[in-house]
Amino acid sequence: MPFFLDNVPTPKNNLEPSYRFLNDELFIKLDAVNKQTLGEFKNISDKKAYIINSFIQQFKLHIGNDIYPSARLIFPDKAGRLYYIKDIVLARLIIKMYSIPKDSDDYSMLYNWKLQYQKTKRFTVDQHKLRDLPLQAARIISNRRNYMNETHEFSVADINAKLDALNLAKKSAEQIEILKPLFDTLTIPELRWLIHIILKKTILGFFENYFLNSWHPDASRLYSICNNLQKTVNYLVDPNTRVDPNLLTVHPFYPFKPQLAQKLSSSYAKLIKDFQKITDMEPQMQTLFDKLDLKDKFYIEEKMDGDRMVLHKEGPHFKFYSRRLKDYSFLYGENYEFGSLTKYLTEAFPGNVDSVILDGEMVAYDYVRKAILPFGTLKSSAIQESVRQYTIIDQYEQQSSYPYFLVFDILYLNGRNLTNYPLFFRKNILNKVIRPIPNRFEIHDSRISSSIEDIKRAIREIVGSRSEGLVLKHTQSKYHIGYRNLKWIKLKPEYLEKFGENLDLVVIGKVPGVKNSYMTGLRNETDGSYYSFCMCANGFTNEEFDKIERITHGKWIKTKDQIPSKSVIQFGTKQPPWWINPRDSLVLEIKARSIDAQSEKTFAVGSTLHNMYCRRIRTDKNIDECISMQEYFQLKEKFSTDVLKSQSAALKRKQLHNLDLFNESTIKKQRVESNLFARFNFMIVSDKLDPITGERTSREELMKLVKKYGGNLINAVDVLTADRMLVITEKMLPLCESFINRGIDLIKPNWIFECINRGTILQLEPFFIFSTSNWDKYTVGKVDQFGDSYIIYNSITELSIPRLSDSELRGARKLHMHEWGDQRPKLYLFLDTNFFVVGDTMSAKFLGQRIMRYTGEITKDINGCSYIVVPIYDDEKNRIETLDAVNKISSKISEGLLFDEGSFTRIPFIVTEKFIDQCIKENCIVDPEDYKYYQKQISFSKKSFAIN
Structure with a gap:
């Protein structure tokens, strides 16, 4: 048409x-x-x-x-040209072009572009613009080209012709032949902006x-x-x-950016209330709405781990465009004859469907495992499927996956734009124009829901299958091209019931260094000023550092020269050397490990985030779309101090009182042989692990031992027992933290054995203390300068080392990344973070030891850990067993989810060993989103999801 x-x-x-x-x-x-x-x-x-x-x-x-x-x-980025020339490639072309000698500063700058040379030159402000390659290259060329050459004024057509030729050039010699005449005869400013254009850097x-x-x-x-x-x-x-x-509507073969969903920012109750609001409709629409029984209903769909794709069809011709408008038609097919997908679609549409635009998710399906594969395998699956059409060699048959398109919306049909029609109408049309091709081309299942219980049930399903998440959709929602729709809400497991979602924050300050730190702020809705909130230095690539500096160039103001007006920015006790007016700034998407619930004055907001990691620069968002200070306070009230610290997922206060720490029936049978511990009440919390031999003494064995020597076992603390109570543990569990806060010390199990061996009650010293709120009472006069006892013999493997007190350690950990600088000790990388390592193989043990080397804690409690890590070797060599183990773990997590008011289940991230590798490499907790262990199957079964 x-x-x-x-x-x-x-x-x-x-x-x-x-x-x-x-x-x-x-x-x-x-x-x-x-x-x-x-x-x-x-x-x-x-x-x-x-x-x-x-x-x-x-x-x-x-x-x-x-x-x-x-x-x-x-x-330059919309011109449709592909030069395949990045910064480093262009820099080295210039070296060849002008025969720059290796021993010169110009050679060092160009050849080592983005390497150590640039890192050591990050001044407080880039006054010399060392990270601006177009400017630096133009300066170098101006000093090295023949000064006798006269500049030439080129037309726009001349420059376009040269760039079109450059688009076709493949070898460096061809590229130099095209570029050198331009570089020799353009003025220096013209040369600088031409390099900008070649590198496809935005000018506007x-x-x-x-x-x-x-x-x-x-x-x-x-x-x-x-x-x-x-x-x-x-x-x-x-x-x-x-x-x-x-x-101004969509049309086949004209690519557009698809509509996106918003993240959940309110309670389930408020979300449902908003989604049950209905606007007036035309009589025909109202009749269909009533027929489908959609009053007070909304849709729930599984969010797939694939590639968002928009399919265009007109006659026998197809086009496939990604959310970033990349054309994948060559991969998935342009007609019914060839393509990894389209050759299977000959019967997918009724004969009266001539032109259509469908929105959906392209995933990779493994027909042997009957599972959706991770996103990273999609392209290889499509290539493999395409290659099969051109070869009789069976070498690709060992790969059992292929592209699978799940359609969830229809936007255009036979000349009619459908984006302005309500979603329920579009879905009704969709079901009439698609003939499903099993596991190749199907309508994505939607569940018609009406309550919080429906959401919770869906959450359990996606958690159990480690799926990407959920999308909740208003039945009347229209389709907004290129925008986020407030009536499409996405939920991901890692931020369903805990803090951990990404926050969009505005940059308001900068602390320059080898690795810049950026201060972000929150807008106070009351006075309109931006209050300092947190500092972030992790997660940025060199390209992103450059992009931030390029966007904010010329807009930074030195704080010692001019303090910002309080109507614009308000700082706490920490003031950055440079600040920027928010309206001239940009937005960062930050993922944080925890909210600091402690009141502090470092930042004007009064609290901050810890362990931040920048996911990306949000050039698609303006500062008004970011979270406000008032919205943050609502989050702060909801979430605990540190959601990734060791904690039980399900314990409530009343459950703590009923916690069965030991099996009393078996302990009572223990015969008492001594009254050594008769004066003491013992609460045994954890096992004892010998760090040298690896031999473990179970908690029950410790209890029997205490009972044997006359100790009294208790499982609760009251006024009568607190003074004579000993908490025995070598693990920091949630109830242990509550004991510390109440002034009760934590004693290591080796104190019990040492007392038994010596036949007497030994004084408590640092050697026996696991944790305490008052180290001084155990150190003064009892140990030497290294913390070693004068009376307790320590073997060489047990020698104490100088250590920070708990208060000193907490203070050190609160230091921000820019204060540590490059000296931030990796020793504390995984501090206060619990890991569950899948399996008991040698590779799993090695992985556990590696985690503990960086102060991580290995636990066997999947509900008390932050990350569940799958060893790479086991996943590759024992794939079936490992996948089965992870599936069982996921099911157990799903079954244990709590949704009670005030009780939040922390869902551990299930990641591959590469997550640990990257954390160690970057010396920070990276975003686990990029290292997830993929799901086992489609969560929402077709039997349980039916469209009325």
């Missing part, structure tokens, strides 16, 4: 625009805008907007309406949409539905002629 963008004429220009015109009137002027050059303008944004509007007015007045050739240079930054809408009010919207820069600017010539809104 024809579309109004199919045949767009090319407008005419009065004269050929020059590349120098773009540089002088747009690139250089935009780059020069900073706080010191505002002049009569109120802020940076206003001045940049003025420069863009002036440039467009000059272009239309003096040149004409054909801006597309110039737009290919203004929007956040002003790309503004530029489009300044060209024509409908340009940004039109580009969003077609993602074709040429058609957009060529069709929209007269800004006074607006496009019919009915035309």
Whole structure:
């Protein structure tokens, strides 16, 4: 069916625009805008907007309406060219181009670009712009090219022709032959911006949409539905002629960014209340709504671990576009003849379906295991399936997976746009136009739900199968192209009932160093000011550091020269050396390990986050979309101090009183042979493990031993027993923390054995103390400067080493990454973090020892751990046994989930051993999202999920 963008004429220009015109009137002027050059303008944004509007007015007045050739240079990432030239490649091309000697500083800078040379040059502010390759390269070339060469003024057409040729060049010699004449004869500013264009670095930054809408009010919207820069600017010539809104809709073979879901930010009760609100509908829609019995209902769908994909079909032709608009048609198929998926779709559509656009998830399906495979295997599965069509060799048959498309929405059908229709109507249509091809092409199952219990039941299912998560959808939700829909809410297991979800935070300050730390802030809804909140230095790649500096270049203000107004930013006792106005800043997606519930003055918010890791820079979000200070306080009230510390998932206060620490019937049978411990009450909490031999003495054996020597065993603390109570443990469990807070010390099991061996009660010294709130009473006069006892013999393997007190250790741990710098000790990497290692093989034991080397705790309690780790060797060599073990663990976690008010089940992350490798490599707890052990099957069975 024809579309109004199919045949767009090319407008005419009065004269050929020059590349120098773009540089002088747009690139250089935009780059020069900073706080010191505002002049009569109120802020940076206003001045940049003025420069863009002036440039467009000059272009239309003096040149004409054909801006597309110039737009290919203004929007280098939208020009459709692939040079395969990254920063390092270009730097080394320049070395060859100008025969730069190895012993020169220029060679060191270019050859080692992004390596150690750059890392050691991160000054407080990048005054010399050492991380700006286009600028540095232009400077080096200007000093090395023949000064006798005269500069030449190139037209925009000349530059585009050279770049088109560069797009086809494959060898470095060909690339040098194209680029060197340009590099030799362009002015230095022109050369700098040409390198920007070659590297496809944004020139307009956040002003790309503004530029489009300044060209024509409908340009940004039109580009969003077609993602074709040429058609957009060529069709929209007269800004006074607006496009019919009915035309600004999706159309087959024109890629667009799909709608995204929001994260859960409210309680289940409020979510359901919002999802049960219904707006008025036309009579026909209301009749269908009533027929489907959807009153007070909503949809629950499983969030799959695949690649979001939009399928376009028109006649026998297909296109597949990812959420980032990458064309995967060559992989999945462009027609019924070839393709890893489309050749199986000959019977997938009724004969009256000519054109359709479907939104869904492309996953990899293993037909042997009958399971969805992890996201990383999808592309290889598709390639393998495609190769089978062209070869008779069976070498690919050993791989048993192939692409599997799960459709969950329909957006277009036979010339009609469906995005403005309610979701229940679209789903009803979808079920009529799809003929499922089992495990190849099917409609994704949806559950019609109405209560919190329905959500909880679905949560248990996805936790049990280690699935990606859930998406909850309002029955009336429309489809918003390229935006997040507040009526599509996603839930992931790791942030269902605990703190751990990613927060979008605004950068307000910077502490420069070898690894920059960025201070983020929260907006106070009461006064509009941004309050300092936390510092983050982990998770950034060199490219991301560069991107942040590029986006914020010229906008940083030195704190000692100017303190920000309290109406803009408020700091706590910690002030960064540099600050930035939030409106000139950017948004970071931060994942934190815990909320610090302690009141502190370091940050203006009054508390902070710990163990932060930057997931990504959110260029798609503005500062107004970030979490506010008031919303954070609601989170802070809900979540505990540290959700990844050792703790039981299910214990409540009343359950602690009823905790059965020992089997009394077996202990009572123990015969008393001595009254050595008769004066004491013992609470035995953990086993005893010999660190040398690995021999374990169980808790029950310790209890029998205490009983044998006259000790009294208790399982609760009261006023009468507290003074004579000894808590025996070598593990820090939740109830142990409560004992410490109440002033009760924790004693190691070896004290019991030492007393029995000597036949007397020994004084308590650091050698016997596992933890206490008062170390001084056990050290003064009783041990030497190294903490060793004067009377207790320590073997060489048990020698004490100087150690921090608990208070000193807590203080040290509260130091932020920038205060540790590169000296942050890896010894504390996994401190207060419990790990469950799957299996009891040698590789599992080695993995456990490696974790303990960095102060991690190995536990056999899956509900009391932070991470469940699968050894790589076992997963590869004993795949079936390992997968079965993990499946059983997942089922046990699912069965133990609690949803009681005030009691939150912490769901451990199930990760591969690569998670441990990366944590050690980066010296921080990285985001486990990237190292998850994949799910075993589709969680929502087709039998239990039915559409009415």
